[in-house]
Amino acid sequence: MLDPMNTIFIPGATSGIGLGLALRLQAKGNTVIVGGRRTGLLKQIAAEHPGIDTVSIDTTGPASITAARDELANRYPALDTLITMAGIMEPEDLLDPASLDVAERTVAVNLLGPIRLINAFLPGLLAQPSATVMTVSSGLAYVPLPATPTYNATKAAIHSFTESLRVQLHKSSVRVIELVPPATRTTLMNQQNSEVAMPLDDFLDEVMTLLEADDQAEQILVERVKWQRNAVAEGRYADVLGVLSGRYRS
Template sequence: MKTSGNTILVSGGGSGIGLALAQRWHDAGNIVIITGRNAAKLEDAVAGHANMHAAQLDVTDPDAVQAFALDIVGKFPALNVLVNNAGIMGYEDAAAARDLRLAEDTVVTNLLGPIRLTDALIDHLTAQDDSAIVNVTSGLAFVPLPKAPTYSATKAALHSYTQALRIQLEGKVELIELAPPAVRTDLTPGQSTREGYMPLDAFADEVTALFAGEPTPEEILVQNVLPLRDAEANGNVPQVLAMLKNL
């Protein structure tokens, strides 16, 4: 993926990881469009950035995704990079029957959202030079957080989906997976100040450096996520699971 000269769409770009990376891509010489549900938050995020643009989008609404794709391609015909970053995370007690709305919302947002947005833009992206899709998964795609089973499962599924798309789109669109560790954002209550989580700026700086590699790695993995990514290869999944159980 080129480091500059792109037109990049970042879903869930109004805060957290999405916004931190969007700002760095903007500063590196890219046009960046950020999306999210909260229009006011998006406008605040792009204020003062000449080549950052805000576009409201609810990735859980399939009709809205289709309409958005048509509109955004019309406004930004040079769009060549899609970053599927929008996601939600919640803790669940699955030991007894429960209200499944959180689980269902998580699947729709974290898995169907990227699938639908990719599908809506794929014909456009395959026709662009230097096109790429970046799917934001998680270290929990490789070893699940027991108290967040559905979140972990959606990220594992998106990891698998990314691998399959990489084969199907070979020579047409570059597929990159970004798997963050635990980062200090507002994804869950109290996470932005939680001890032991990676500071957001440090994460974004390391990710930016990794994207500058030539060629761009298929998986963008900061050092903090390697214990999760490599757990199966290292044969220590039970030990990592036990550690995650106590978080």
């Protein structure tokens, strides 16, 4: 993925980890296309970051995904990398009937979105000599944050889906990688100034180092996320869940 010959599409990269990763990958010489719903923001990104291209896409809409795929197939026939970055994270009070709206919205963006993207783009990726799909799960796929139950569930599902995808594609030219972020200082859940979240630049530095160090890695795990990722194997699950429960309890 750090090869400057790659052509990379990152839907959901208009801010935070997605945009930061797009800029880092472009700096390595890759061709990078950022996707998002807000055309005004896409124009701003293109103006502020010369060389970054953009395409309009709503990952909750099958027709929008198909249109973006077809547009990119014409503009970038060598597209060989898909990073399914789009995601939302909202608190839910499961005692409130209105929480169902949050749950359904979260499933549409965080789970159905990546599945639909992979389904749409996979034939084109399989036609390339080599290609990559990177999914984005979370440390919360391994130990949940009780304040965001559906977010946790979608990220656990993305982890499981990624494992199956990798096995099914093992004889193909498509490599499958799972990026597993910890809490990171972005606007997701208003964590941009959180002392318990990892600074965004530190996260991106470590991710790029890991990508460069092991071109066969199946998961990209910064040190900060291993506290959650390895909790079960190391017998710490109850303790980690207790911390995550207490940190956000009122």
